[in-house]
Amino acid sequence: MANKEKLPWDLEEEILSRVPPTSLVRFKTVCKRWNSLFDNNAFINNHKMTFQFILTTRSKIYSVSVNPKVEVRELTLNTPGLKPQIPISLVDTSGFLLCGMGEGAVVWNPWLRQTRCIKPEVNQPSLDFIGIGYDNNKRVEEIVYKTLSVYMKGSSHTWKIHDFASDAWKDQEFNKEEYSRSITLGIKNRFIVDLTSVVSVNGTLYWVAYNDDKTHDTDLFSFYVLSFNFSSEEFLKFCDLPSGKNHARDALVLSVFRKDRFSLLKQCHETKKIKIWVTKNKIDNQYGGDVKWMSFMEVSIPNMSNLVQTTFYYQPSYFIDDKRLVICSCDETGRAWIYVVGENKLINKVHLDSVADPWPLHFTYFPNLVLIPGGQREEAELQVQFSYDLFLFWFSSTIFSLIFFRFWFNL
Structure with a gap:
């Protein structure tokens, strides 16, 4: 034949x-x-069916794709046993969305329509869910995902770690002095970090942070990368940022570059100039002192909007597509926009007019085909x-x- x-x-x-x-x-x-x-x-x-951003408002969840054109679709979080609802908080770590629901959380892969509920312990106070990671100890053959969350206990904060495999909770307490949208960490030194802007690489969580030094007489701070390692279960200063001292109103956003590196976006709130750095090598979870940053892009666009607005101080979301920079941000009225930047010019600017409510939360999302351990799907339909x-x-x-x-x- x-x-x-x-x-x-x-x-x-x-x-x-x-x-x-x-x-x-x-x-x-x-x-x-x-x-x-x-x-x-x-x-x-x-x-x-891919998309690059997710936005949440008081009433709806949206996905936004930018290739080849900007397209907005509504997403529905359907979890077996729970009525459909909008999450209180939403973060993207380790390829999954972690949705804070007031009591407990839902882990969600919207691309695969798969979810898993994380139920709180009996009489557990309301938790703020921070991110998902895993033990990156090389002796561990199987990845066991874990969540990091925090709640008030008296005048201090208790961090809680939930294990996906055993469904067990573990407490870890730190002495704290302050907690708001940003949180203070540490014993000898006090660190300020925005927990809504978390990055996950190889199971470890990372944030942009700075020292809260009361002796400062200016608005300039030295920012760096703070990490939480699920293997050692501790917070550590991972590496310095290449941006030097920054004003509190500057846009300063850490993101993932090519799956295993960092990128950093800075926009000066005065000049509106944007600069991007990327790390030269892959991120090693233990040796942050060896991180080398390279200048990747500088953009100076006349009449460019501030990417951080004084109303809520939301940081922009972005990703790098080849030599293009794609940004999601809100203007001074709370309307959401997509900016496409390349070759030192603004290539495209699109208002997301189908996003009804002002000031949506937004973040970059990287679709993947990783199944949530213990997750639920509608098997008959699939x-x-x-x-x-x-x-x-x-x-x-x-x-x-x-x-x-x-x-x-x-x-």
């Missing part, structure tokens, strides 16, 4: 980019080539969807093959 002609790989990729993510998880077992493809950032970014997607892939492959070979033989 003659060998059957195979579908060209680029057409195969194009078809798979149209298959819903819930079925791509199952398709990973079809062959090694598909499995490698689904772990490729370029494939995820080019998928027809089985039907999987069968439909398999049929769709076969049908599309046949049509593309007929078109391709007809075109080829007509040459």
Whole structure:
């Protein structure tokens, strides 16, 4: 029997980019080539259902995609056993969304429509959920995800760690003097850190922080990266930032670059000039003193808006796409905007007019095909969807093959 002609790989990729993510998880077992493809950032970014930002308002949750054009869709957080509701807080760490629900939390992968509830202990006070990480001890073969949260206990704060595998809670107390939207940490030194801007790399959590020195007579502070390691269960100063001293009103945002590095955005609140740095090497969870920063981009755009507004002091969200900088931020009236910057100029500016409420919380999201350990999905629906997607892939492959070979033989 003659060998059957195979579908060209680029057409195969194009078809798979149209298959819903819930079925791509199952398709990973079809062959090694598909499995490698689904772990490729370029494939995820080019998928027809991908998105790069998530915004939450008092009444709705939205996803925002920017490739090839800006598109806003509504998201629904459906958790078995819980009525649909808007989270009180929402952070993106370790590829999952951690949704604070007042009592307990929900871990959510919106791309796979998968959730897991984290229930508080009996008589547990309301928790502020901070982020998700895992023990990065190389002797541990299996990743065990954990959450970090905090609550008031008298005049101090108690940090709580929840283990996904055992569903157990562990307390860790620090002496504190102050807690608001920013929190004070430490015993000998006092650190101020915005817990809403957390970054996760290889299971460790990172924030931009600065020393709260009462002797300061100016508004300039030396910022650095503070880390929480789930292996040692301690907070440490990880590394200095390349931006020098910064004003409290400057935009200063740490983000993930190429999965395993840092990027840092700074916008001076006076000049509006934007500068981006990236780390030269991969981030090592233990040796932050070896971090080397490189200048990546400088942008000076006339009439550029302040990315941090005085009303709420929300920091902007951003990501780097090749040589483009894509930013989500609110203007002075609370309206959300997407800015696309490149080659020292503003390429595009889009108002997200379908986001109804002003001053939405927003952050960068990186879609992934990682299943939440112990997570729940609507299995019956997914089985039907999987069968439909398999049929769709076969049908599309046949049509593309007929078109391709007809075109080829007509040459």
